Every structure is written in structure tokens, then in C-alpha cells.
Amino acid sequence: MTATLRARRKLFPVxxxxxxxxxxxxxxxxxxxxLAQDKPLRVGVTAGPHAEIMEAVKKVAAERGLPIQIVEFxxxxxxxxxxxxxxxxxxxFQHEPYLLNxxxxxxxxxxxxxxxxxxxxxxxxxxxxxxxxxxxGARVAIQNDPTNGARSLQLLHNEGILKxxxxxxxxxxxxxxxxxxxxLKFVELDAAQLARSIPDVDAAAxxxxxxxxxxxxxxxxxxxxxxxxxxxxxxxxxxxADKDQPWVAKLxxxxxxxxxxxFVETRFKGTYIATW
Numbered sequence: 001m002t003a004t005l006r007a008r009r010k011l012f013p014v015x016x017x018x019x020x021x022x023x024x025x026x027x028x029x030x031x032x033x034x035l036a037q038d039k040p041l042r043v044g045v046t047a048g049p050h051a052e053i054m055e056a057v058k059k060v061a062a063e064r065g066l067p068i069q070i071v072e073f074x075x076x077x078x079x080x081x082x083x084x085x086x087x088x089x090x091x092x093f094q095h096e097p098y099l100l101n102x103x104x105x106x107x108x109x110x111x112x113x114x115x116x117x118x119x120x121x122x123x124x125x126x127x128x129x130x131x132x133x134x135x136x137g138a139r140v141a142i143q144n145d146p147t148n149g150a151r152s153l154q155l156l157h158n159e160g161i162l163k164x165x166x167x168x169x170x171x172x173x174x175x176x177x178x179x180x181x182x183x184l185k186f187v188e189l190d191a192a193q194l195a196r197s198i199p200d201v202d203a204a205a206x207x208x209x210x211x212x213x214x215x216x217x218x219x220x221x222x223x224x225x226x227x228x229x230x231x232x233x234x235x236x237x238x239x240x241a242d243k244d245q246p247w248v249a250k251l252x253x254x255x256x257x258x259x260x261x262x263f264v265e266t267r268f269k270g271t272y273i274a275t276w
Contacts, residue, residue: 040069041247044079044091047072048213049272050234053117053255054092056263061254066247075192076145077102083239084108090242090251092116093209095232097170098147109240114252116234117264118273119208121151122222126198131161131224137183138202144188146171152205153177155226156184208271218271233275 041061045051051072058068071088073079079091080102096112103110128134142152150172157167163179164172174186189197194206195214208218218225226232236255238248254260261274 040067041090041251042069042071042088043251044071044073044082044088044093046076046079046093046209047074048209049119049268050093050209052267053260053264053272056260057251057255057257060257060259061251064250064254066250066254068251075190076148080108080110080237083110083237086239089247090236090238092234092236092255094234094237095147096235097151097232098145099235099237101147101171110237111240111243112235113238113243113248114236114256115275116236116255118228118230118233118275119271120218120226120228120230121148121155121205121207121232122211122218122225123152123155123203123205124195124198124211124216124221125203125223127202129223131159131203134182134184134202137185139185139187141187141189141194141197141201141204142174143191143194143205143207145191146173148191148205148207149173149188151226151232155205155224159224212268212271219269228273 043054045054051070054068054070058070061068071082073082073093076094076098079088079093080099082088083091084106099110099112102108123131125134134140143149147170150170153162153164153172153174153176154167156162157164161182162177162184165176165178166172169176174188187197187201191207192210194204195210195216198204203223206214206216211218236252242248256276261276264272264274
């Protein structure tokens with residue numbers, strides 16, 4: 001340190017301290033649990049219905065002083081990775097069993113803060129008008145991720161089409177099938193590809209957001225559907241460190257508001273069902 005600089009610090013000790021503090025703050029990362037008042041809340045969704053609903057939420061939230069930036073994703077893995085990494089503050093696209101399964105394989109510290117909509121999943125076919133009409137040895141496409149694949153198999157188990165070793169397991173797989181009278185042959189694909197696979201297989205399980213995006217009507221086109229009261233209700237998720245932040249309650253209130261409920265009922269006509 002030069003004599004001149006030492007002299008200046010003696011004359012301006014407070015200024016020197018402020019300058020040093022400014023340097024430290026400049027290199028420290030912005031805490032992920034904080035949300036600057038002038039920054040929009042980044043909410044991850046999958047393209048399609050979840051994105052449309054979040055647009056309605058965004059309007060309500062804006063009227064209540066909470067700006068939202070919608071970030072769209074095309075698969076089911078990246079939205080949770082982005083949330084864990086701090087690239088977004090919340091996401092709304094999945095059910096809780098899927099989140100819990102993803103967290104069991106990672107170090108992510110995420111949590112559900114609210115239920116949103118129910119979207120009964122269904123099987124679709126370009127060749128048959130009912131699942132019972134499928135021939136012996138039919139090729140059936142299901143999701144290749146554990147929880148959604150288990151969801152499809154559980155539906156078939158509950159309908160008596162096959163039997164699972166543990167029908168309540170959220171990660172039941174084809175390997176857990178203990179009875180398969182129709183000798184169905186399962187083709188496991190990425191969830192986003194299933195709607196496009198319908199012409200190539202005898203039937204395919206398609207999550208509602210992808211079904212609607214592909215122009216299918218789950219209420220009339222599905223040859224087999226889940227009941228409405230199923231355990232796969234969608235949720236809003238945030239980082240555990242953020243769950244008590246004021247903006248979380250504001251986001252939940254905006255989502256579970258009457259205008260958003262009316263939008264869901266009018267736009268989706270029972271395909272997606274508000275849980276509030």
C-alpha cells in the first residue's frame with residue numbers, strides 16, 4: 001500500500017470501508033431465496049395447457065403487484081433442474097409422485113407448495129375404439145420415466161388388463177408385471193414423443209398436456225382414461241429455502257383464484273379440472 005493511499009484512508013475511513021464493502025458485494029452471488037422487487041418471478045411450465053393456464057395466472061398476479069415471467073420447457077426433467085439451479089423461482093407442470101421420484105435420484109431440495117389442476121391421463125389409438133379391442137400381442141407405448149410409466153401401468157392394473165406386483169408403487173415398471181393375459185408388448189418412449197407414436201403402435205399412453213398440444217381431446221378421443229379422483233394431481237414447486245417467501249403465497253393465491261378457475265373450466269371443458 002502506498003503512502004498516498006494510507007493517507008487517504010486516514011482522511012476518509014468511512015468512504016474506504018464503503019468502497020471495500022461494495023467490492024465484496026459485487027462478487028457475492030445474489031441469494032437464491034431472495035427475489036428483487038424489480039425482477040419478475042420466473043415460473044417454469046411445459047408448453048401447452050400449463051403454459052396457457054400460467055398466462056391467466058400472470059394476468060391476475062400482475063393486478064396484485066406480482067410480475068411473472070413464464071419460461072417454457074419441452075420435457076419433464078429440465079424444469080426441476082432449472083429450479084434447483086436457481087434459473088427459475090418456481091415451476092408448475094408435474095404431479096408430486098414425479099417430483100419425489102426425481103428428488104430421490106438427485107440432491108435437489110425442492111418442495112410442493114400447492115395443488116393446482118387434475119388432468120386424468122388416457123390411452124389413445126388410431127386403430128381401435130376401445131382398449132378391450134386390442135389384439136393379443138398388441139404394441140402399447142408408455143412413458144419411459146419411472147413415475148409416468150408407473151401411472152400408465154397402474155391404470156391398466158386397475159382396469160384388470162394386467163397385474164402388477166405392487167400396484168401402489170410410484171415407480172412400478174414393465175419388469176413388475178406379474179400377469180399379462182393379452183401378452184401386450186410395451187414400447188417405452190419419452191413422454192413428449194408418445195402422441196406422435198400413435199400411428200406406429202396399437203395404443204399409446206399420453207399425458208394430457210401433450211395430448212392437447214397434439215390436437216387430441218382427452219374427453220372424447222381417449223380409449224381408456226383415469227378417474228378424476230386419482231393421486232396424480234399437479235402442483236406448484238419451489239426450492240425448500242423459498243417456501244416461506246412472501247411471493248410464494250402471492251403466486252399460490254393468484255393461481256388458485258376465481259378468474260383462473262373460470263379460465264380452466266371455459267378453455268378446457270373438463271379436460272383439466274381446477275382443484276380449488
